[in-house]
Amino acid sequence: MRPEAAPALDALCRQVVTCRACPRLVAWREQVAREKRAAFRDETYWGRPVPGFGDAEARLLIVGLAPAAHGANRTGRMFTGDRSGDWLFRALHRAGFANQAEAVHRDDGLELAGAWVTASLRCAPPDNRPTPEERRNCRPFLEAELDHFLPRIQVIVTLGALAFDHVLRILRDRRLGVPSPKPAFGHGVEVPVELGRSGRRAVEPASERAIRILASYHPSQQNTFTGTLTEVAFDQVWDRARTLCA
Numbered sequence: 001m002r003p004e005a006a007p008a009l010d011a012l013c014r015q016v017v018t019c020r021a022c023p024r025l026v027a028w029r030e031q032v033a034r035e036k037r038a039a040f041r042d043e044t045y046w047g048r049p050v051p052g053f054g055d056a057e058a059r060l061l062i063v064g065l066a067p068a069a070h071g072a073n074r075t076g077r078m079f080t081g082d083r084s085g086d087w088l089f090r091a092l093h094r095a096g097f098a099n100q101a102e103a104v105h106r107d108d109g110l111e112l113a114g115a116w117v118t119a120s121l122r123c124a125p126p127d128n129r130p131t132p133e134e135r136r137n138c139r140p141f142l143e144a145e146l147d148h149f150l151p152r153i154q155v156i157v158t159l160g161a162l163a164f165d166h167v168l169r170i171l172r173d174r175r176l177g178v179p180s181p182k183p184a185f186g187h188g189v190e191v192p193v194e195l196g197r198s199g200r201r202a203v204e205p206a207s208e209r210a211i212r213i214l215a216s217y218h219p220s221q222q223n224t225f226t227g228t229l230t231e232v233a234f235d236q237v238w239d240r241a242r243t244l245c246a
Contacts, residue, residue: 006056012144013051016122021137025123025130032069032124046076052118052145053077059114059245060097061149062088063142063167064159065218066121066130073124077106078117087219087234088117088159095238114245118145120166135166143170150195153211155241160218161185167213177210187233189215190240212244 020026033047050067064084067073071082079085080103089110092098097115102108121130121138130138158164164185172178177194191213216229216237223229 008148009052009056009145012141012148013053016049016051016141019049019122019138019141022123022134025121025125025134028126029069029073029123032073037070040070040074043074045074047073048076049122050076050078050119051122052116054112054116055114056116056148057114057152058112058116058149059152059154060116060241061145061153061156062115062117062159063156063163064117064119065162066119066128067124069124075105077103078119079103080108080110081105083221083224084219087224087229087231091219091231091234091238094235095242097238097242116145116149118142120163139166139170142166146170150211154245155212155214157214157216157237157241159216160220161215163218164189164213164215171213185215187215187217187229188237191215214241214244 029049030047033045036043036045050072054062064079067078068082068084071085072078072080075081079088085103089098089103090101092112092115093101097113099111099113100109103110120135120142122141123134123138125131125134156167158167165182168178168182168191171193172182177192179191183189183191192210193213194210214237216234217223219229219234
């Protein structure tokens, strides 16, 4: 690990946790943390913005939509303590990116190998519907993670259409090689993005190196309970990511 890698991400995580830029989201996340769900009434909710986590030298970046109200907003770690996280970390464990299949709380021993998990939004939005302004307010945090990881990542897996569109928009705005017209979202869609050109920050080596955006349905209960997303289809995404990261 480069000496400056972990401190830079630690500093970013501290900025995330103290953010109060969106009054509606601040009010909602704190209300949920006070009122709680009956099953978690004896727990102390995190109730703050949730930073990304994982391997500071990751070659795989995983981008979701936002923390779940009674998942990461409760536990303080992305995709931890809810059904979506159960699906995600089982799959990452099977693919060799996680040391265990369970993600229950921040201190459960989960470690990621070669992967970093983050989201477009850092606070739980009401009804999982962030406003355009809220997405804009949170965008600099994901951009800072991209600044850190772009020189080395091979793959970005986006979970859901909103994350897919958000990531491609950021990369396009940085004048990287996003195909035009923008590819439509679909499970298993693979989009090459050339990194030889950058309007904001030079990416080394400045050559024809490309990363791949892999789109996946979000492992939400709406998708997994209906069979829209199966474990076989989900595993195919992570197997492809592992191949591209090799």
